[in-house]
Amino acid sequence: FIQLAKHDLIVIGGGPGGYVAAIKAAQLGLNVACVEKRGTLGGTCLNVGCIPSKALLNASHHYHDAKHKFAGYGIDIPSVSMDIPKMQGTKAKSVTRLTGGIELLFKKNKVTYYKGFASLEGDKKVKVVGETTEVHEADKILIATGSEPIELPFLKFDEKVVCSSTGALDFQEVPAHLVVIGAGVIGLELGSVWSRLGSKVTVVEFMDRICPFMDADVGKEFHRILKKQGLQIKTSTKVVAGKVEGGQVILELESVDGAKKETLQANAVLVSVGRRPFTDGLGLDKVGVELNAKKFIVVDDHFKTNKDGIYAVGDVIHRGPMLAHKAEDEGICVAEMFAGKAGHINYDTIPNVIYTHPEVAWVGKTEEDLKKEGRKLKTSKFPFQANSRAVTNVDTEGFVKVVTDADTDRLLSMSIINSNAGEAIAEAVLAMEYSGSAEDIGRTCHAHPTLSEAIKEACMAAYDKPIHV
Ligand code: FAD
Ligand code: NAI
Numbered sequence: 475f476i477q478l479a480k481h482d483l484i485v486i487g488g489g490p491g492g493y494v495a496a497i498k499a500a501q502l503g504l505n506v507a508c509v510e511k512r513g514t515l516g517g518t519c520l521n522v523g524c525i526p527s528k529a530l531l532n533a534s535h536h537y538h539d540a541k542h543k544f545a546g547y548g549i550d551i552p553s554v555s556m557d558i559p560k561m562q563g564t565k566a567k568s569v570t571r572l573t574g575g576i577e578l579l580f581k582k583n584k585v586t587y588y589k590g591f592a593s594l595e596g597d598k599k600v601k602v603v604g605e606t607t608e609v610h611e612a613d614k615i616l617i618a619t620g621s622e623p624i625e626l627p628f629l630k631f632d633e634k635v636v637c638s639s640t641g642a643l644d645f646q647e648v649p650a651h652l653v654v655i656g657a658g659v660i661g662l663e664l665g666s667v668w669s670r671l672g673s674k675v676t677v678v679e680f681m682d683r684i685c686p687f688m689d690a691d692v693g694k695e696f697h698r699i700l701k702k703q704g705l706q707i708k709t710s711t712k713v714v715a716g717k718v719e720g721g722q723v724i725l726e727l728e729s730v731d732g733a734k735k736e737t738l739q740a741n742a743v744l745v746s747v748g749r750r751p752f753t754d755g756l757g758l759d760k761v762g763v764e765l766n767a768k769k770f771i772v773v774d775d776h777f778k779t780n781k782d783g784i785y786a787v788g789d790v791i792h793r794g795p796m797l798a799h800k801a802e803d804e805g806i807c808v809a810e811m812f813a814g815k816a817g818h819i820n821y822d823t824i825p826n827v828i829y830t831h832p833e834v835a836w837v838g839k840t841e842e843d844l845k846k847e848g849r850k851l852k853t854s855k856f857p858f859q860a861n862s863r864a865v866t867n868v869d870t871e872g873f874v875k876v877v878t879d880a881d882t883d884r885l886l887s888m889s890i891i892n893s894n895a896g897e898a899i900a901e902a903v904l905a906m907e908y909s910g911s912a913e914d915i916g917r918t919c920h921a922h923p924t925l926s927e928a929i930k931e932a933c934m935a936a937y938d939k940p941i942h943v
């Protein structure tokens with residue numbers, strides 16, 4: 475091996491956790507390198523996750539509106555059609571622009587970028603296998619290797635017929651029938667994309683409700699809306715076997731109680747039953763880095779593993795949701811700690827957004843979980859039916875739900891179902907970060923007519939009465 479540079483910090487993985495940590499640490503004066511095996515920076519999020527999925531959600535939403543909604547506004551488009559390869563090309567351009575942007579940011583901030591596969595060599599050494607094999611040294615090593623999709627044992631991914639999100643983001647034609655296994659975030663976002671573009675979509679979920687991690691009330695309304703949009707959703711159902719024959723997939727389904735059995739044939743299946751931490755080939759066992767039972771890296775409050783000098787952030791660690799903004803905040807936090815600063819992250823105020831139409835966004839614990847804590851709660855809701863902007867937009871589906879502490883009015887959680895929920899939830903996140911109350915929001919002036927007035931009125935309902943219902 476060629477023994478090369480010595481750095482203050484080597485980051486393994488160029489996703490939202492890794493690249494953000496690398497840039498922040500360099501901004502704070504450290505000599506930083508980042509190793510990425512994929513050939514482009516940005517990780518799952520920019521290459522095969524957040525960014526391409528939102529590009530397809532946006533394009534398919536416009537198509538669906540042009541086809542089904544524009545006539546209602548008096549916009550007459552005689553024939554609407556969709557060019558899937560062109561849509562995919564526009565998606566690819568957005569991805570390339572953003573991944574290339576990170577490379578420029580590395581240059582600007584003097585982060586050394588090693589293209590290759592990294593593994594731990596012990597003794598503060600990292601081996602990088604790329605065009606050449608090199609060993610670099612660092613005082614600190616930060617693991618940000620992310621996650622990968624979970625495969626079902628009887629359905630091996632071929633990314634053409636049996637797909638993870640990566641294959642389902644890249645279809646070059648609309649599958650006539652798409653089966654989605656797992657009614658979580660990926661399944662419902664990508665299921666919506668292909669349903670809008672013309673696929674028959676059948677969603678199979680093991681639990682008795684979709685998005686079981688979501689507030690039950692909100693999940694019920696979300697389910698109703700998706701069903702109305704044409705998604706066929708089978709809850710309490712498991713896929714017990716599957717095979718590919720003649721380019722089609724044949725799946726054996728069984729209700730969880732075993733009473734009902736059914737066979738489904740489809741042009742493609744998206745398996746979206748969760749993701750697992752990715753640490754293959756890193757050499758963690760050689761160095762003795764501790765993993766939990768589900769193979770996540772265990773870290774302390776300073777993101778340090780059980781081994782001195784080795785740290786980890788993002789999807790690969792045992793704490794917090796698998797979200798890009800959570801990984802980024804951890805990246806900044808750990809870089810600040812490396813530079814002797816305090817660092818800050820609040821796991822209680824991480825927003826969640828599902829970018830369907832309408833979007834679903836929430837922050838804080840579910841009402842069920844807060845009840846389990848034995849707290850005295852107050853719950854209030856405001857429907858978008860009663861919001862003037864939603865009415866002018868002819869887009870009145872959904873509501874704002876607020877859960878507060880019944881004694882103090884402190885805001886404990888907010889959920890929003892609405893076209894703009896992902897942007898709007900930031901207001902609740904900020905309020906909760908400042909330990910705010912519903913009254914703090916209810917007495918804050920909100921522009922009229924905006925969708926955010928529904929948030930103000932839901933909060934007014936928590937301590938007084940709203941005006942418009
Ligand atoms: P990753 O982004 O996975 O990055 C890890 C990087 O490390 C990868 O590029 C990998 O190639 C590299 N790597 C791994 N091992 C090595 C090695 N040994 N040597 C060198 N490099 C290595 N989150 C959101 O917040 N919002 C969304 O809208 C959203 N949409 C998503 C849609 C989809 C379809 C998917 C799959 C995920 C989505 N996510 C979303 C989740 C988000 O992508 C992840 O939470 C986020 O990317 C995690 O960042 P990370 O840096 O921890 O890991
Ligand atoms: P998920 O955890 O969101 O959903 C998985 C679903 O599959 C759950 O409803 C679960 O009950 C169900 N399930 C599990 N095993 C099953 C089985 N054998 N048969 C049928 N159903 C089964 O996982 P998903 O959708 O794969 O996403 C992975 C991660 O990616 C999520 O944790 C999410 O945080 C992240 N992500 C975030 C997005 C966003 O922020 N908008 C978008 C896409 C992904």
